[in-house]
Amino acid sequence: YKERYQLRAAAIAAYPMYRGVAQLAGMDLFVPGGETAADAIAVAREKWNDYDFFFLHVKGTDMAGEDGNFEMKKAVIESVDTALPQLLALHPDVLCMTGDHSTPTPVKGHSWHPVPALIHGKWCFADGFPRFHEKHCRTGSFSGLASKDLMAVLLANAGRLDKYGA
Numbered sequence: 750y751k752e753r754y755q756l757r758a759a760a761i762a763a764y765p766m767y768r769g770v771a772q773l774a775g776m777d778l779f780v781p782g783g784e785t786a787a788d789a790i791a792v793a794r795e796k797w798n799d800y801d802f803f804f805l806h807v808k809g810t811d812m813a814g815e816d817g818n819f820e821m822k823k824a825v826i827e828s829v830d831t832a833l834p835q836l837l838a839l840h841p842d843v844l845c846m847t848g849d850h851s852t853p854t855p856v857k858g859h860s861w862h863p864v865p866a867l868i869h870g871k872w873c874f875a876d877g878f879p880r881f882h883e884k885h886c887r888t889g890s891f892s893g894l895a896s897k898d899l900m901a902v903l904l905a906n907a908g909r910l911d912k913y914g915a
Contacts (some may be wrong), residue, residue, distance in 0.1 A: 750775045751801060754904065759796055761789045762806035769802055784808060786832040794810030797839050805836075815859075827862055842907040843870035845899070846881075866891045866899065870906040 750758035752775065760771030763784040772778055778795065781788035789805040796803075807829060813822035836844065844867075851862035866884035873876075878885040886892060894902065905913045 752841040754802070754900065755909075756847070757800045758804065759761065759793075760799040760804045762804070762808075763788070764806060764808040767804075767806045767808075773870040776802075776804060781830060786829040790832050790835045793836065803841075811850075811852045814854050815857060817838045817854050817857040819854040825874045841870075842909075843868065843903050844875075845869075845903055847899070851883075863887055863892070864896070866894065868902065868906060872885070872908070 750756045757776070759779060760768060760774075760776040760778040760796050761779045761781055762771065763781055764863075767773050768780070770892070777800070778791045781792045786807050789807065796843060807825065809825035809828075810822055813819075813825055834851070847866040848864050851860045851864055852858065853860055853862060863883070863886065865883050867881050867882070867886075868891065875886070876888070876889040878889065891902075891914050901910070901913065904910050
């Protein structure tokens with residue numbers, strides 16, 4: 750991250766695999782006191798002035814999806830929703846909420862389904878949907894965005910690119 754994006758990056762994750770991937774990407778690692786979004790946001794709040802980029806990982810949605818436990822997946826998503834104002838109070842230039850893959854509860858595993866992405870920032874334009882969910886994301890402005898292009902969109906929305914595109 751430092752070399753490619755000129756960012757001081759921090760990863761906050763309870764699950765070891767994501768810490769390993771983040772370390773390979775050059776992020777500094779922090780382990781929250783628990784596995785919830787609120788736990789990860791508490792660490793982000795402590796480190797906020799030391800970093801330009803934060804990767805916060807919440808494993809609970811994936812685990813509930815793999816177990817086929819819809820009620821648990823819903824509860825984890827609702828806990829993220831509840832904690833989100835704490836993160837927004839830090840006034841990030843850009844906030845992106847997404848996943849590394851889909852894990853629908855009926856499939857009970859990782860799937861081929863599109864991964865929703867929500868981007869919030871000063872330069873973002875709303876798609877006009879009343880809710881954030883998979884069906885609206887399939888027709889939203891990022892519906893065809895390849896994951897390899899996501900970082901450029903985030904940097905552009907943060908005002909960190911001199912020029913976007915060719």
